[in-house]
Amino acid sequence: MAQTAGTDVPPKGRPVRERILAAADEHFYAEGIRAVSADRLIAEAGVSKVTFYRHFPTKDDLVLAYVERKAAVERGVLEEFRERSADACDTLVAIGRGISDMSCSPGFRGCPFINAAAEYADPDHPVRRAIAAHRVWFAEYLGELLGELGVADRAAAVEQLIFLRDGAMLAGYLSLDRADRAESIVRAGRAVVEAARTDALT
CATH class of the missing domain: 1.10.357.10 (Tetracycline Repressor, domain 2)
Structure with a gap:
């Protein structure tokens, strides 16, 4: 997904936080929490690291x-x-x-x-x-x-x-x-x- 200057444009208006949580919901449950890295969820949600950590300062927060x-x-x-x-x-x-x-x-x-x-x-x-x-x-x-x-x-x-x-x-x-x-x-x-x-x- 194309991004501009670290900003995220949610597909069809879906909030960024919801995209991150949806990725976490899928992968944490299917594979285990420790097995899924923050980098993987960042890529899955199509967000920048800056945006991810703005919503969830640590993985434990997520x-x-x-x-x-x-x-x-x-x-x-x-x-x-x-x-x-x-x-x-x-x-x-x-x-x-x-x-x-x-x-x-x-x-x-x-x-x-x-x-x-x-x-x-x-x-x-x-x-x-x-x-x-x-x-x-x-x-x-x-x-x-x-x-x-x-x-x-x-x-x-x-x-x-x-x-x-x-x-x-x-x-x-x-x-x-x-x-x-x-x-x-x-x-x-x-x-x-x-x-x-x-x-x-x-």
Whole structure:
């Protein structure tokens, strides 16, 4: 792409920052964060180094933006599931089927948050804190759904549902056998919820 004096003209008006983030989103997820250099993303986005570092002073700043963008997209999808579902039970079923659909899609490489966390060992790093914040949000989201289903003591059930989600994402990446995956996830989720309801009655 032709550039003039280090300035970038986004194709079809697409903002430069979005072009950089789109390149990061594709390559960080497909190949791993450490494996993708800033120079490669600069070339992929068709921007100058000056422009790249003006938007993202360090690669870690870009990784943080990538993780936050992934989190925002996932939150939007989960809220849409809740808006479109008849009740909390239907929402949980939609989540299970959504995980199955995602894990069967081309290019699926597991959970982007777990993948990113594996590359940042320090739990106090801003990237890890962003991942932790998103998982806290997800736990609260599940807790609200369980509350609507009459589960009073929700902490253990939320933890189990998150274990189920994480395990399903990992299995989806590693396993070639995808038959009946959605129903398996939904059945396991129902078992967690029913056990929590039963505990609440005893």
